Amino acid sequence: MVLQKALCFRMKDAALKVIYVQNNQLLARRVQAGKPIDGEEISVVPNRSLDAKRSPVILGLEGGTQCLSVGIAQEPVLQIEHKNIMDLYRSKEESKSFTFYMWDTGLTSRLESAAYPGWFLCTIHEDEKPITLTNHPEDSESVITDFYFHQCA
Numbered sequence: 001m002v003l004q005k006a007l008c009f010r011m012k013d014a015a016l017k018v019i020y021v022q023n024n025q026l027l028a029r030r031v032q033a034g035k036p037i038d039g040e041e042i043s044v045v046p047n048r049s050l051d052a053k054r055s056p057v058i059l060g061l062e063g064g065t066q067c068l069s070v071g072i073a074q075e076p077v078l079q080i081e082h083k084n085i086m087d088l089y090r091s092k093e094e095s096k097s098f099t100f101y102m103w104d105t106g107l108t109s110r111l112e113s114a115a116y117p118g119w120f121l122c123t124i125h126e127d128e129k130p131i132t133l134t135n136h137p138e139d140s141e142s143v144i145t146d147f148y149f150h151q152c153a
Contacts, residue, residue, distance in 0.1 A: 006043035006064045006085050008152035013123040013144045014108055019131065021061055024080055026068070026131040028123040041152055045089040047099045047114070055102040056114055058095065060085030069097045076116040076133050108146035110137065120145045 011019040017028040018039035031037055043060030050056040059068045064085035070076045081098075088095050099114035100121065111121040113133065122134040122143040137145040 003045055003089065006045045006060055006089070009042045009044055009149045010039045010152060011042055012039065012148045012150070014146040014148070015123070015125065015144055016148075017123060017127065017144075019123075019147075021080070026061070026078070026080065027128055028131060029127040042149075043085050044149075045085055047095060048089070049092060049094045050096070050099060050114060055104075056099045057102050057111075058085055058088050058098050059100060059111075067098050068100075070113045070115050070119070070133065071097065072116075075135075076113060076119045078121070078131060078133050105146055108148055110145050111147065121147070 013028055017030050018037050019026060019028050020037060020040045040061060043064035045058050047056040047058055060066065061080060066080050067083045067085050067088060069079055069081045071079050088098055096115040100111040101114055103110040103112060113119045119133045119135050120137040121131060122145045123131055124143055134143045134145065
């Protein structure tokens with residue numbers, strides 16, 4: 001099956017903080033009474049050039065006009081790039097820097113960088129902090145690596 005457009009989801013971390021974009025950063029915060037926030041619509045497509053058994057996905061923002069990628073500094077860094085998600089979907093290139101392996105953990109999923117194995121998308125317990133990457137996904141005292149995905153209405 002070939003997708004004509006990306007699937008749409010909203011994400012929350014396991015602490016039920018919603019994921020949203022502000023000033024070109026992906027952040028997480030708790031929903032407070034009187035301050036409704038739906039969270040960001042996340043576009044999702046499979047990366048068809050990588051092993052489908054590992055559930056490789058590309059995550060887009062802003063209607064799929066921007067995508068999450070993992071660049072490298074002293075360690076991998078999560079960033080938002082102006083790259084169209086459907087262009088990446090149609091491409092024959094691996095696009096590993098834009099790809100995350102989606103690991104099903106029951107009701108939630110973990111997202112591991114395809115370019116940097118062992119590094120997972122994470123939030124921290126504080127509100128209004130950027131989503132980052134960790135290579136210690138089991139350190140639940142410091143980070144949250146499990147996410148809920150709810151299909152957009």
